Amino acid sequence: MTDTSLARIRNFAIIAHIDHGKSTLADRLIQFCGGLADREMKEQVLDSMDIERERGITIKAQTVRLEYPAKDGVTYVLNLMDTPGHVDFAYEVSRSLAACEGSLLVVDASQGVEAQTLANVYQALDAGHEIVPILNKVDLPAAEPERVKQQIEDVIGLPADDAVMISAKTGLNIEGVLEAIVTRLPAPTGDETKPLQALLVDSWYDPYLGVVILVRVKQGRLRRNMRIRLMAKGTAHPVNDIGVFTPKMQPVDDLGPGEMGYITAAMKTVADCNVGDTITDDRAPATEQLPGFRPSIPVVWCGLFPTDADEFEKLRESLGKLRLNDSSFHFDPESSAALGFGFRCGFLGLLHLEIVQERLSREFDLDLIATAPSVVYKLTKNNGDEIELHNPADMPDPSLVKSIQEPWIKATIFVPDEYLGSILALCSERRGVQVDLTYVGNRAMAVYRLPLNEVVFDFYDRLKSISRGYASFDYAVDGYEEGDLVKISILVNNEPVDALSFMAHRSAADRRARSICEKLKDLIPRQLFKIPIQAAIGGKVIARETIGAMSKDVTAKCYGGDISRKRKLLDKQKEGKKRMRQFGKVEIPQSAFIAALKMDA
Amino acid sequence: MTETLALYIHWPFCASKCPYCDFNSHVRERVDGASYVAALRAELAHEATRAGRRPLASIFFGGGTPSLMPPEGVALLIEDARRLFDATADIEITLEANPTSVEIGRLRAFHAAGVNRISLGVQSLNAEALAFLGRRHDVGEAIAALEAARTIFPRVSFDLIYARPGQSLDSWRAELRQALALAADHLSLYQLTIEPGTQFATLFGRGAFTLPEGDAAAALYLATAEEAARFGLAPYEVSNYAKPGAESRHNLAYWRHGDYLGIGAGAHQRLTLGGRITASRRHRAPEEWRARVERDGHARTEEEALSAIDLAREVMLMGLRLTEGVDPAYLATRSGLTLAEATDPAMLVACMDEGYLHWTETGHLATTVEGLLRLDAMLPVLLR
Ligand SMILES: Nc1nc2c(ncn2[C@@H]2O[C@H](COP(=O)(O)OP(=O)(O)OP(=O)(O)O)[C@@H](O)[C@H]2O)c(=O)[nH]1
Ligand code: SF4
Ligand SMILES: [Mg+2]
Numbered sequence: 001m002t003d004t005s006l007a008r009i010r011n012f013a014i015i016a017h018i019d020h021g022k023s024t025l026a027d028r029l030i031q032f033c034g035g036l037a038d039r040e041m042k043e044q045v046l047d048s049m050d051i052e053r054e055r056g057i058t059i060k061a062q063t064v065r066l067e068y069p070a071k072d073g074v075t076y077v078l079n080l081m082d083t084p085g086h087v088d089f090a091y092e093v094s095r096s097l098a099a100c101e102g103s104l105l106v107v108d109a110s111q112g113v114e115a116q117t118l119a120n121v122y123q124a125l126d127a128g129h130e131i132v133p134i135l136n137k138v139d140l141p142a143a144e145p146e147r148v149k150q151q152i153e154d155v156i157g158l159p160a161d162d163a164v165m166i167s168a169k170t171g172l173n174i175e176g177v178l179e180a181i182v183t184r185l186p187a188p189t190g191d192e193t194k195p196l197q198a199l200l201v202d203s204w205y206d207p208y209l210g211v212v213i214l215v216r217v218k219q220g221r222l223r224r225n226m227r228i229r230l231m232a233k234g235t236a237h238p239v240n241d242i243g244v245f246t247p248k249m250q251p252v253d254d255l256g257p258g259e260m261g262y263i264t265a266a267m268k269t270v271a272d273c274n275v276g277d278t279i280t281d282d283r284a285p286a287t288e289q290l291p292g293f294r295p296s297i298p299v300v301w302c303g304l305f306p307t308d309a310d311e312f313e314k315l316r317e318s319l320g321k322l323r324l325n326d327s328s329f330h331f332d333p334e335s336s337a338a339l340g341f342g343f344r345c346g347f348l349g350l351l352h353l354e355i356v357q358e359r360l361s362r363e364f365d366l367d368l369i370a371t372a373p374s375v376v377y378k379l380t381k382n383n384g385d386e387i388e389l390h391n392p393a394d395m396p397d398p399s400l401v402k403s404i405q406e407p408w409i410k411a412t413i414f415v416p417d418e419y420l421g422s423i424l425a426l427c428s429e430r431r432g433v434q435v436d437l438t439y440v441g442n443r444a445m446a447v448y449r450l451p452l453n454e455v456v457f458d459f460y461d462r463l464k465s466i467s468r469g470y471a472s473f474d475y476a477v478d479g480y481e482e483g484d485l486v487k488i489s490i491l492v493n494n495e496p497v498d499a500l501s502f503m504a505h506r507s508a509a510d511r512r513a514r515s516i517c518e519k520l521k522d523l524i525p526r527q528l529f530k531i532p533i534q535a536a537i538g539g540k541v542i543a544r545e546t547i548g549a550m551s552k553d554v555t556a557k558c559y560g561g562d563i564s565r566k567r568k569l570l571d572k573q574k575e576g577k578k579r580m581r582q583f584g585k586v587e588i589p590q591s592a593f594i595a596a597l598k599m600d601a
Numbered sequence: 602m603t604e605t606l607a608l609y610i611h612w613p614f615c616a617s618k619c620p621y622c623d624f625n626s627h628v629r630e631r632v633d634g635a636s637y638v639a640a641l642r643a644e645l646a647h648e649a650t651r652a653g654r655r656p657l658a659s660i661f662f663g664g665g666t667p668s669l670m671p672p673e674g675v676a677l678l679i680e681d682a683r684r685l686f687d688a689t690a691d692i693e694i695t696l697e698a699n700p701t702s703v704e705i706g707r708l709r710a711f712h713a714a715g716v717n718r719i720s721l722g723v724q725s726l727n728a729e730a731l732a733f734l735g736r737r738h739d740v741g742e743a744i745a746a747l748e749a750a751r752t753i754f755p756r757v758s759f760d761l762i763y764a765r766p767g768q769s770l771d772s773w774r775a776e777l778r779q780a781l782a783l784a785a786d787h788l789s790l791y792q793l794t795i796e797p798g799t800q801f802a803t804l805f806g807r808g809a810f811t812l813p814e815g816d817a818a819a820a821l822y823l824a825t826a827e828e829a830a831r832f833g834l835a836p837y838e839v840s841n842y843a844k845p846g847a848e849s850r851h852n853l854a855y856w857r858h859g860d861y862l863g864i865g866a867g868a869h870q871r872l873t874l875g876g877r878i879t880a881s882r883r884h885r886a887p888e889e890w891r892a893r894v895e896r897d898g899h900a901r902t903e904e905e906a907l908s909a910i911d912l913a914r915e916v917m918l919m920g921l922r923l924t925e926g927v928d929p930a931y932l933a934t935r936s937g938l939t940l941a942e943a944t945d946p947a948m949l950v951a952c953m954d955e956g957y958l959h960w961t962e963t964g965h966l967a968t969t970v971e972g973l974l975r976l977d978a979m980l981p982v983l984l985r
Contacts, residue, residue, distance in 0.1 A: 526815075528978045529955055549955070551819035554976040556791040556840050561609055561855045561869040563915050564880055570918060573981035 007187050009258040011079040011216070013061075013096045015124060016106035017114035017472060018085030021136040023047055023058050024168040025106060025177070026082040032174050033066035033078070035246050046082050046247060050362070051355055058084040059355060061092040061202065063099075063214060063260055065244040070182045078181060079260040085116050087474050088349030091296040091328055093120055095275060097127040098293055099201045099216035099260060102185030104177065105158070109135040109143035109165070112443065113151045115412045115474035121156050132180045133160050139167035147441060155440050190257025195286040196220030198279040200230070201260075205324030209241075211267040215279060216260045218290060223254040227282040228265060231289045235272060236282040237265040275327060296328040298346025299407065299477060300353055300456050301390045303334055303371035303499065304360070305342030311366060312341045318364035319343060322356065329356055334391065338499040339369055344391055347373075350456060371499045375452045378405040378480055393498040395487040398538050404485045406503075407452040410435065410478040412445065413463070415471040420444045422466045430454035431505060449478060453485075453503065488513050488542075491534040492520070492588060513543035523592040526550040604873050605656045605689075607854035608682055610641060611865030612667035613887045616701075619735045620800035621762070621793060625867035625885050626665040637887070638674030640894040642681055644864050644883075647898040649685035652862060652872060657686035659693040659851035662716070668698035672707055676714035683715075693756075693850045695720055700746030701738045708746075708753050718756040718849075720789070721746055726776050730765055735800075747783045756847065758787035764821050765793050766810040774824055781832040786847035790825050791840045792818060819974055826970065839922045839973055856923050858916045858935055866890035866900070871915075877906040878935070910985065912936035913943035918980050926967025940966060948983045958983075 014022040023044035030036055036045065046062040047053055066078040081096040083089075097103065103124040107117055124131055133152055135145045145165055152160040164180050166173040202214040215222065222228070222242060229236040243251040244261040255261045267273060276292035306315045319331045330346035347353040353373060360366045377389040380402045389395060389404075411432075415423050417439075427434070427448045436447035450459075455475065463471050486509055490500035500520075504512050513535030520533050524547055535543040555566075615626045660682055662675060679694060695718040696711055698704050708719065723743045725731050731739060738746075750757045761780055763773050780788070793812060795805045804810065813821055826836050834842040838856060841849065854861050860878075863870040867885035871878060881904035884890040893900035907915070913936035920927035929940045936943065952958040957972030957979055968976060 528957075528975055528982060529951065550975060550978060551816045552814075552822060552974045553978040554839055554974060556794050561861055561863055561871070562882075563855070563858075563871070563919060564869065564882070566918055567911060567914055570914060570980055570984065573977075574984075 006190060006258045008074060009077050009079070009188055010102065010181050010185050011081075011100040011188055011258065011260060012102040012104055012181060012185055013081040013083055013093070013100045013124070013129075014104045014106060015083055015093060015097075015120040016085055016136075017108070017111070017116040017120075018057065020085065020106045020108040020111065020114075020117070021168045022085065022106050023082055025104070025134070025136065025166070025174075026062075026064070026080060028168050028171050028174045029066060029078075029080060029177065030064055030247065031171075032178065033068050035064060035066050036248075051358060057086060058082060059086075059089060059092075060084070061096045062247070063201075063245050064247040065260065066246075068178050068182065071179060072182070074182075076182050077259070078178075083120075085120075086349075086351055087116060087119070088347075088352040090116075090119065090123070090474075090476075091348060094123055094127075094293060095201055097124055097129065098276075098291075099199060100127075100129065101188055102130040102132065102181070104134050104181070105131050105152075106134045106136050106168075107148055107152065107163075109138050109145045109148050110140045112144075112148045113155050113414070113440070114472035115414050116472065118156065118412060118414075119474040119476070121158070130185050131158060132177075132184050133158060133163035134177060135163050135165045136168050138165050139170050139172065151440050151443075155445065188258030190217070190219050192219075192221050192256050194219040195284050196222055196226075196228075196279065196281040197286045197288075197290055198222055198255075199290050199292075200273055200275055200277040200279055202275055203273045203327070205321070209264045211265065211273065211324075213263045213265065213273055213279075214260070215255070215263055217255045217257050219257055219286070220281065221254050221256050222261075222263070222279070228263070228279050229282040229285055230273060231278040231280055231285070232292070233272060233274060233277055237267050237272075240264045240266060296348060297477070298328070298330050298348060299375060299452060300347045300349060300373045301344060301376065302347075302353060302373045303336060303339065303342050303391065304331075304345050304357070305336065305339040305369045305371075305499075307367040307369055309340045314364070315343065315360075315366055315368070318360055318366060319345070321364070322359060326356070328352070336371075336393065336499050338497045339371070342369075346390070350460070369499075372502050373456050374503060375407050375456055377407075377485065377503060379403075380405075389503075392487050392501045392503050395501075395503070398487070403482050405480040406483045406485060408449055408478050408481050409452050409455060409475040411448045411450050411455070411473060411475040413448065413471055413473050414443055414445055415467050417442050417444060419467040419471060420446070423463065423471060426459075426462055426466060430459060431507075450475075451481075451483065451505070452477065453505070486537045488516075489536050490516060490520070491532075491536060491541075492524070493529075493531045494534075497588075509537060510542055517543045517545040520592065521545040521547055524588055525592075603655055604860040605658050606652065606686060607851050607859060607861040608645075608657060608660045608686075609851070609861060609863040609865075609868055609870075610645075610660065610662050610667075610678060611863065611868045612637075612662060612664040612670050613866040613890075614669060615664065615666045616669065616699075616737055617735070618800075620804070621734060621796070623796035623799050624665065627887055629887075632669075634671045634674060637891060638671060638677060640891045641674075641678060641864055644894045644899050645678065645681055645862075646685065647894075648862050648864065648870075651874070655686055655860075657682060657688045657692060659695070659854060661694075661851040662696040664697055666699050666704075666722075667696050668704040668707065668711070672710035672714050675711055675716065679715035693718055695758075695849065695851055697722065698746070698750075699736075699738065700743045702742055702745075705742070705746045705749050708749055712753050717754060718758070719750045719754045720849075721750060721757070721759040723747065723759040723780070724762045725765075726761075726779050727772075730762075730768075733765065734762060744783065751785055756787065757785040758789060758849065759784070760789045760791065762791050762793050763825065764813045764818050766812060768813065768821070770817075770820055770824055773821055774828055777825060777828045781828060781834070784832065784834065786834075786844040787849065788829065788834055788842045789840055790829070790842060792822065822974060823970070835924075836970075836973075837924050839976065853923075856919045857931075858912075858919050878912060879904050879906050881905075909937045910943075913938040914984050917943055917984055921966075921968045921976060921980070922973075924967060924973075925963075926961055926965035928963075928965050943985055944983050945985060952979060952983060 016022045052059050061083045064080045069075045083093045083096050149160040164176045197219040198215040198217045206212050224242050226239050241264045243249050278289040280286045331343040334344040335341045379387045382402050432448040432450040438445050484506045486506050489496050517533050517535050530549045531547040533545045534541045613627050614632050694716050696716045697720045699722045728740050795801050829842040836842050837848050866887045869882045881901045884900040884902050890900040916932050916935050961967045
């Protein structure tokens, strides 16, 4: 493998809208090239995380090295990268693209071009990729390959005449895909005599091997027993092992230009190896770093608190471990009067948030409360200070704030004609501004600018339900704009509950305030005292509800002098109270918080 | 050692087990009444020696179904008690009876034995409800028993169970009025509750029936007090109503946290011994209880000296069931803790403000009607 000449290498990413069949195509390619024996094969074999398998989605990009004996008699080395389709993980896609020269653009022939098809293909074009369109799922009766080809040409502007028609499911025409890869995608370039330059594509923590780094060698040769240097970070580490994924880990002696593989090195934490960094030879270093990529920026923040206050340290450790495998989420300690000590965490989107939360509870057995997700606001104070607001609870007194800016996004929505009206209504209800509206056959493509704040909550769910699942949606962050924003505080029994406060546009403040008060009224069980619930902007109450006192709770019969039983019951009840959050004379069960926060999400 | 005593005597047998009942009651094909009475007498003698001579203000035969006891046995136990303690002149001697014809026939014998107050387990005056509650008597027997009891005993009380499945406010008012017309000077009116381990708990868990809850249960409770008041019966405890002076002195001893001896299987007791207040209970299984009494003279299984905080809790949680409330001075003598030490002061104020608690004219801390309705929720936040 050490003498793989560049001309025999093809590096490519498989990109597509969610569920169009990327991982299934990867399965077929692996199978065709004999990467795995049939008995080792399972559906979407590269989706190795439990969550990926359960949800049937790819979250983490994966790499496989395959050998393909092509019709021209040459055996090629193919480095395949399967990518996620969901918009939250667009960052994974961009990293994969930087490691390849070409992309397979998979389009579901029954669905056609969707929002992420477009988003991903533009990313690939930006990365200078050669692109081969693949029409998948032609086995489906609803497949309309001719119409979809036309769409690819009209919407994306890619020639689609020689799109490869396949069924990843049945295995139809997989060889056609492989031939297109070797004939239509470019070979990498690079000079193995130059000083080593390898792109740090990804890194994760393996409990057995420690830190594992995925690299793409651009120039020079990476060897076992070399001492590598991370150029941006400025640290050097001896290499323990080098290898490739077949998809099993298989050690090799070295990796030359154009090749992809992994390194294990004596590194303690993944924090040492930032993706996008350039790896070079510590003894003969390169002079220049590779372009790298923009760091991922969390767009949605929320607080995570352990239900059991004693688990704070465990949460800290678990977040640390999880971050080893997912550098795109961020966490900083925070404390809340209502929820105690926890962390403010940043995510790439709501699905990302949900997945991290699920992994924490599943892999680390933690019981968590998440506060309402919030975007990052930029505040300018009267004295000219500028601050970034990650947590509505930290909002300074409004009289000190000159202006608030909120993030906007540019959203692309694909939707069948018949649902367009309601989708446009949804967008304008969410303060959206139309940028473009075009038709492709019976589908419309609407481009809108929207405040991110209006989208992170339930926009995606509403979009899907309004369109019966037919609308697709992609977005990119598109700058900050000043907005008439207010912080809404929630007071339970006249005491502010910081964990429930949120930001809203003034025009939506009343509606959202009323809805959360109503929800809390239903969620907090009646108790000994009546409890006022109020929503306020500053000192002004804009919505209020009252939870009435419970109507009856008394044991009818106290017989036979068995006072011990009553006393023991009392002890138990007092114990139970400890598990509730106390607000003056009111206890709010955890479940009410969780439900209120969820419902708002 | 001169605390006035109340004496409880437990008869653990019933003709059948009622589906709602979680008392220490057992069904046996044959009960050797004489030897159980002998064991009760032995245990009474044993405990009397420990307790020392004291004034005795009440005796209560409870169960189970003590109206199934041999009346001679009841007579012997009363005689023993009078001999072992100093019975007060107005000693109250109550026996619980079920209103079946068999038991009605023995009421005179119980009276002759010394019983001066009878408490009848009527439970309902509605045939369907009696069947649902698994009772062995019918409405006619219940009425006959009440009429007989009123001619024989100077004091008569009976129990009813309400807030039954599907029971409407109006139908309960009607049933209660009928009952009040038959009542003497005391009534125990209990809302049906589902106790773990009972047949009803299984059925209820399966969803076989539902009970009035929340607002509906509160309305039933308030209607009950209203109807009782029209007949001159005032609530003096959560579920007990009496004409002034006709309160059950024996049960008041529990609620006021006085000293009481409990004899018989599973009976509980609070007794001042050597300056400390002890809590103890006896073996619950009748056969084992008897074997232990025969062997050791008593069948106490646990006995602990109560801590100050436990005592304070008990005094409060029992006393707040009473409309007369808790006397802070008694709380302090009984437990060693002041009211301020026994309660959370902020919660005390909150409960006052909310109208759940009030100070009586005599300076007792007492629960209002609104407070009584929510007593179980109030106690854990109020008490330390
Ligand atoms: N009928 C048919 N179904 C297919 C075909 N290819 C994939 N599927 C199905 O489409 C669904 C999605 O396939 P995946 O391979 O997980 O899609 P993906 O693009 O990797 O999805 P993400 O990673 O979540 O973006 C699965 O249920 C596949 O079985 C095909 O050629 N024909
Ligand atoms: S008669 Fe009384 S003690 Fe016996 S089972 Fe019925 S309710 Fe319980
Ligand atoms: Mg996938």
